[in-house]
Amino acid sequence: MAELVQQYLDQILADHVSNTDGALADYIPELARVDPDEFGLSLSLADGFIYESGDSSTEFTIQSISKPFTYALALECLGCDAVDARIGVEPSGEAFNEISVDETTNIPKNPMINAGAIAAVSLVPGATPQARFDRIHEFYSACAGRELSIDEGLYASEKATGSRNRAIAYMLQSFGVLDGDPDEILDVYVRQCSVKVTTTDLARMAATFARGGVEVTGRRIASAEVVQRTLSVMITCGMYDAAGDWVSAVGLPAKSGVGGGISAVLPGQLGIGVYSPRLDSKGNSVRGVEVCRALSVSLGLHFLSVTRESRSTIRNTYDASPGIRVYELHGDLLFTGAEQVLRTLDQDGGEFDVAILELSRIDDIDDAARRMLTGMRQSLTAAGKEGYLVDPDGALRAAPHADARVFRTLDEALSTASAHCADSAG
Known part of the structure; x- marks a missing residue:
């Protein structure tokens, strides 16, 4: 009878496939070349069972959905106090790529905007940039349950057009937030954004957080405390300056990416992965947001409605x-x-x-x-x-x-x- 759920997911996609609002991200040339009509959805239950619909096997770059996972890794490696000294946890109310820090502390306002994400990369231990990226890549792959690959074309494209992120990195260095070479840290950040995933990968990664940091085979890869902190920041900051509307209407800790993906978590129960590359003015997938809203309303997934x-x-x-x-x-x-x-x-x-x-x-x-x-x-x-x-x-x-x-x-x-x-x- 799993087909009852499958039919519902298929219907959800069918209900929203005609929505062609939004536009592809064009500030990174490679992102402007993807098929705008691709549309996929995956659910991963807490026991690892997967439902897939639409273009669930299509690979796309993880982009900013990488941010909560690198933040969790930094917390796991260094502890909350050390990370809190460099990255705040307050919603910014600004665009994700704003060149700014908190006016009082001079640190990034949260890890879900570019400034905070670049700072999080700098906190992941590694003797060399490659070693730092290898640790990040291994963590992502462990959450997804398979070794993820890199889109080298997107990496080169994003690196060549990343002047704004370069400005952010040097700003952070000037405030003492970055200890290492800003260009080396930024290179790792761009490479982590270029990791390729499918909606099923995103659903599995979210389900690892839903299980409190335990991947599907039972191996713990992050502590429950780290996951709780990460999910708390995701629910308040994960959807950029649309976070308030997201919390009230959808009510799931989530993170979007300008590649068109969204990964959402229902703690203790399931992970969701959605892909549709046309974006709204906030940088979130138009159809992805609508699908998550429909899932939450129809299936009763709002985190405040499932406490028992x-x-x-x-x-x-x-x-x-x-x-x-x-x-x-x-x-x-x-x-x-x-x-x-x-x-x-x-x-x-x-x-x-x-x-x-x-x-x-x-x-x-x-x-x-x-x-x-x-x-x-x-x-x-x-x-x-x-x-x-x-x-x-x-x-x-x-x-x-x-x-x-x-x-x-x-x-x-x-x-x-x-x-x-x-x-x-x-």
């Missing part, structure tokens, strides 16, 4: 009789909890003829979970199975799927299931 999601789970599973399996659910059932339930039914499909979901212990359920559960039967019948819902308290209310079979009591559902099994056997 960890309680959502399958409380108990048992076979009521041969061919009939009952799944007792409890807690708050939101998108990720419903997705987990449906994927469990997929995995168990060979072990039952009828699946019954018992919802009497559900505390709260959102619209996304309602749609997914009431669509369960349609997927099961297509596989030659049957699916029933037991909803004594009317949690599902008006089910949008006419095929849904909803019972008031478990006994009624079991009686119907037994009759179904008997008819099938006859």
Whole structure:
């Protein structure tokens, strides 16, 4: 039944594919040459399961989405106090490439603008520029779960047209923020922005943060404290001077890049990667922002609405009789909890003829979970199975799927299931 989620993601892209607002970034020549119509979306669940839609395998450069990962690496290597002495955590209210520092401290206002990101690169330990970049590249690759490559053409293009960033680097040196050679530090920064990713890479990198710094195989690559600090800055500063609108409308720690990507995190649950290269006036992907907004609203992903999601789970599973399996659910059932339930039914499909979901212990359920559960039967019948819902308290209310079979009591559902099994056997 993973196809229920897949169909939804495909529909999200279809709903926004006609939006051709915005323009390609043209201040870096290579970025102006990409296909403006490419459009991809990936979700990585906390357990590593991936959903992909559209141009999810298209590679593009990570650009400013690199910033939170280098910031996290600097925090991991040096600790918060040392990093805080060089980079602030306050929203700037300025363009991402503004040539400025905090008027009081003379340090960059946060690590999500270019000044702060260049300072973060300088804090990553390395005896040489290559060693510093190798450490950054290794960290990105570990978060993505594969070795990422570099777009050498974009690197050369961005380096040749990077006068504004060069001005920022020398300004930082004049204020004592950079200890090393500004040109060497800037070279590493440009190279990190030239790392190639797909939307699936971005979703996996975000999911590593969603798991508190643990990549999908279980290896810890950043501490929970570092991830918490990084996500806090992402939620307030990650979308530049559109951060306030993003927090209220989408509510996910996120970072955009002028290459057209967005990476967003729902802590404890999932990571999102989106790609569409036409940008708005803030430097954010037009369709990417709209897709994230639609996902957040439709699936209930705003971080302030999911504080009890960890309680959502399958409380108990048992076979009521041969061919009939009952799944007792409890807690708050939101998108990720419903997705987990449906994927469990997929995995168990060979072990039952009828699946019954018992919802009497559900505390709260959102619209996304309602749609997914009431669509369960349609997927099961297509596989030659049957699916029933037991909803004594009317949690599902008006089910949008006419095929849904909803019972008031478990006994009624079991009686119907037994009759179904008997008819099938006859």
